[in-house]
Amino acid sequence: xxxxxxxxxxxxxxxxxSSSALHADVSIGGDLKSETRLNFDDRKIxxxxxxxxxxxxxxxxxxxxxxxxxxxxxGLPVVDERADLQNVEQIFDLSVGVSEAYVDIYEFxxxxxxxxxxxxxxxxxxxxxxNPTGNICPSDLSGTLEFGEKLGVNSILTNLYISDFIFxxxxxxxxxxxxxxxxxxxGSLIPEIPIPDAPAFAETTRGTEYHTIQNPDxxxxxxxxxxxxxxxxxxxxxxxxxxxxxxxxxxIYYQIDYTVDGSFTNIQTYSKFPKVQIIGFDLAGSxxxxxxxxxxxxxIPEKVMIDLYLTGAPxxxxxxxxxxxxxxYLRYVIGTDYTFSGGLYYNLQYVYGLDHEIGKDNLNxxxxxxxxxxxxxxxxxxxxxxxxxxxxxxxTIESNYGIGYIPExxxxxxxxxxxxxxxxxxxxKGENLLARLDNHDSFFLTIKASF
Amino acid sequence: MKHLKNILLMLIFLxxxxxxxxxxxxxxxxxxxxxxxxxxxxxxxxxMEVTEKDGTKSIRExxxxxxxxxxxxxxxxxxxxxxxxxxxxxxxxxxxLYLPAFHKIRQIASHVKNQxxxxxxxxxxDLSSFEVSKTHTAEFVREEDTMYVLKLTPIDRRGKDYEYxxxxxxxxxxxxxxxxxxxxxxxxWKILERKELKQINNYWISMELEVRDVKNDHTTISKVExxxxxxxxxxxxxxxxxxxxxx
Numbered sequence: 001x002x003x004x005x006x007x008x009x010x011x012x013x014x015x016x017x018s019s020s021a022l023h024a025d026v027s028i029g030g031d032l033k034s035e036t037r038l039n040f041d042d043r044k045i046x047x048x049x050x051x052x053x054x055x056x057x058x059x060x061x062x063x064x065x066x067x068x069x070x071x072x073x074x075g076l077p078v079v080d081e082r083a084d085l086q087n088v089e090q091i092f093d094l095s096v097g098v099s100e101a102y103v104d105i106y107e108f109x110x111x112x113x114x115x116x117x118x119x120x121x122x123x124x125x126x127x128x129x130x131n132p133t134g135n136i137c138p139s140d141l142s143g144t145l146e147f148g149e150k151l152g153v154n155s156i157l158t159n160l161y162i163s164d165f166i167f168x169x170x171x172x173x174x175x176x177x178x179x180x181x182x183x184x185x186x187g188s189l190i191p192e193i194p195i196p197d198a199p200a201f202a203e204t205t206r207g208t209e210y211h212t213i214q215n216p217d218x219x220x221x222x223x224x225x226x227x228x229x230x231x232x233x234x235x236x237x238x239x240x241x242x243x244x245x246x247x248x249x250x251x252i253y254y255q256i257d258y259t260v261d262g263s264f265t266n267i268q269t270y271s272k273f274p275k276v277q278i279i280g281f282d283l284a285g286s287x288x289x290x291x292x293x294x295x296x297x298x299x300i301p302e303k304v305m306i307d308l309y310l311t312g313a314p315x316x317x318x319x320x321x322x323x324x325x326x327x328x329y330l331r332y333v334i335g336t337d338y339t340f341s342g343g344l345y346y347n348l349q350y351v352y353g354l355d356h357e358i359g360k361d362n363l364n365x366x367x368x369x370x371x372x373x374x375x376x377x378x379x380x381x382x383x384x385x386x387x388x389x390x391x392x393x394x395x396t397i398e399s400n401y402g403i404g405y406i407p408e409x410x411x412x413x414x415x416x417x418x419x420x421x422x423x424x425x426x427x428x429k430g431e432n433l434l435a436r437l438d439n440h441d442s443f444f445l446t447i448k449a450s451f
Numbered sequence: 452m453k454h455l456k457n458i459l460l461m462l463i464f465l466x467x468x469x470x471x472x473x474x475x476x477x478x479x480x481x482x483x484x485x486x487x488x489x490x491x492x493x494x495x496x497x498x499m500e501v502t503e504k505d506g507t508k509s510i511r512e513x514x515x516x517x518x519x520x521x522x523x524x525x526x527x528x529x530x531x532x533x534x535x536x537x538x539x540x541x542x543x544x545x546x547x548l549y550l551p552a553f554h555k556i557r558q559i560a561s562h563v564k565n566q567x568x569x570x571x572x573x574x575x576x577d578l579s580s581f582e583v584s585k586t587h588t589a590e591f592v593r594e595e596d597t598m599y600v601l602k603l604t605p606i607d608r609r610g611k612d613y614e615y616x617x618x619x620x621x622x623x624x625x626x627x628x629x630x631x632x633x634x635x636x637x638x639x640w641k642i643l644e645r646k647e648l649k650q651i652n653n654y655w656i657s658m659e660l661e662v663r664d665v666k667n668d669h670t671t672i673s674k675v676e677x678x679x680x681x682x683x684x685x686x687x688x689x690x691x692x693x694x695x696x697x698x
Contacts, residue, residue, distance in 0.1 A: 341565065
């Protein structure tokens with residue numbers, strides 16, 4: 001653990017022990033989550049993490065304070081040489097952070113105005129977990145198929161309530177990128193860089209790879225983002241329209257340098273977070289007693305060219321092409337749910353485009369179906385049929401498709417205790433998320449205890 | 452001749468039974484609704500004890516804001532994994548659920564109405580129905596010493612897992628002290644009892660609500676720990692803004 005992390009822990013502990021002593025109204029809660037994921041195919045442990053999330057809250061009539069520290073151990077030792085055994089942080093890959101820390105001020109200046117300042121999760125959109133209009137917070141893609149997980153961002157959020165209208169404004173002074181999965185799961189989201197089919201690379205194999213990220217310049221005009229949303233309720237439906245000005249939070253390549261070193265081709269990539277404007281629309285309500293929701297987001301990206309170089313003295317440009325076109329594209333979700341008599345619940349969503357699919361040519365169509373049934377007063381929940389079907393286009397369905405099947409059993413033996421057991425099987429062809437996860441069929445067990 | 456005699460006896464019985472009722476079934480149900488919803492508004496702090504089939508007990512604490520006959524906000528205060536879950540009912544059967552874990556307010560369709568709320572014996576329908584007189588037809592079943600027993604059948608079956616109800620109304624004030632739920636096969640499924648009636652500010656209030664699932668031997672007892680009546684709750688309390696507001 002780095003000194004900064006130790007310091008943060010001690011500081012947090014002192015802050016809240018002292019504040020708890022001073023204010024009996026400080027509530028302390030949280031949960032411990034232990035996750036194990038075992039790969040069927042290679043019998044490797046993909047994940048063995050333990051996460052402690054704490055939540056300290058103080059509430060007054062006019063304000064609410066929340067601090068939520070998070071301590072996470074990935075669980076897989078990173079030991080390559082003997083010296084690593086002398087470093088506890090190599091043996092226990094530990095991260096300490098704060099997932100949220102904010103203050104709500106109610107009726108700020110105006111009786112109808114609430115403001116929230118600090119690190120917070122802002123989730124916009126009406127769809128289930130996959131929200132094309134929810135772009136303020138970057139995605140936490142570390143769970144790969146745990147859609148909808150977001151990272152908290154430092155921001156100011158204001159909500160103005162006038163009659164049936166809610167006007168929301170969010171300002172983020174600092175840019176925060178998405179979190180990507182560890183290990184070889186990264187390849188499921190970011191495809192492998194191809195070696196060009198040129199004589200210079202003939203008879204070479206893939207060598208080492210270096211990936212450099214170009215962050216936005218640390219000036220407000222480059223790092224800041226903002227979003228506005230107008231929500232209302234008409235004819236039994238919730239509607240909202242939104243606009244976001246900011247950046248993609250998953251990086252895009254803008255330069256690749258290839259170096260031929262003997263029989264190897266080494267690769268150096270440069271990526272950046274392009275700017276984007278997003279116009280969003282969503283609705284939620286019901287029709288014929290069924291839940292119904294929809295979301296659409298028009299992405300207007302900045303153009304990004306990718307330049308390919310063969311290093312040398314001087315370097316030779318071997319290619320240049322558009323990696324992100326400025327042409328606007330639409331991502332959307334339409335969903336419905338229903339509970340049958342007897343408690344059988346289904347949820348069906350048609351999704352076009354996921355968070356990591358950037359640019360009009362990279363979007364895929366997904367059909368996500370989930371069925372669940374609770375027993376014994378929600379002590380036991382069985383999800384026998386969670387299916388994801390993905391295709392790029394109907395024309396290429398034979399060469400580019402994916403299927404995911406995730407049956408699950410959730411058991412709640414007592415209040416505050418949850419066990420989740422399941423398997424994750426995918427199959428497919430081509431360049432899509434499910435096909436890339438083909439070799440990651442796994443068994444997972446999650447235990448969560450709240451306090 | 453015997454057949455005619457039977458018809459005559461039946462007519463006499465029906466005439467007598469009808470004349471015994473000072474008020475019609477419809478009026479009884481309406482008066483029952485009125486007495487249940489008599490306070491202009493209310494704030495109620497509840498403790499719910501849920502008893503499983505094997506005798507295991509768990510406790511939930513919740514607070515409820517209610518105004519008129521069509522606005523209610525319920526928020527769980529404990530246990531830890533349910534703290535902050537809140538449910539809002541608005542006119543025209545508009546319902547919202549706030550799940551803190553998802554940081555989202557979700558409008559929920561009426562198909563969830565027959566589902567149990569947070570592992571208790573209360574359904575979303577129990578929590579959102581205020582006036583059975585508007586949603587059910589009523590017919591007389593029998594008269595007991597102190598109560599009228601009526602059969603109530605839902606006009607719209609959507610979101611109702613039961614076929615009909617038997618509601619027991621006190622004769623003296625029409626308070627509905629007991630409701631029996633019968634399933635589609637006509638078997639007794641669930642019993643809801645309002646106990647410990649108290650007069651507070653001239654309103655009759657039940658301080659204990661017991662819901663027993665007869666089929667599954669599962670019980671929820673909800674006790675009023677604190678109650679404030681006619682406190683002048685503003686309509687804005689029953690809003691999405693307040694749904695996410697931690698108190």
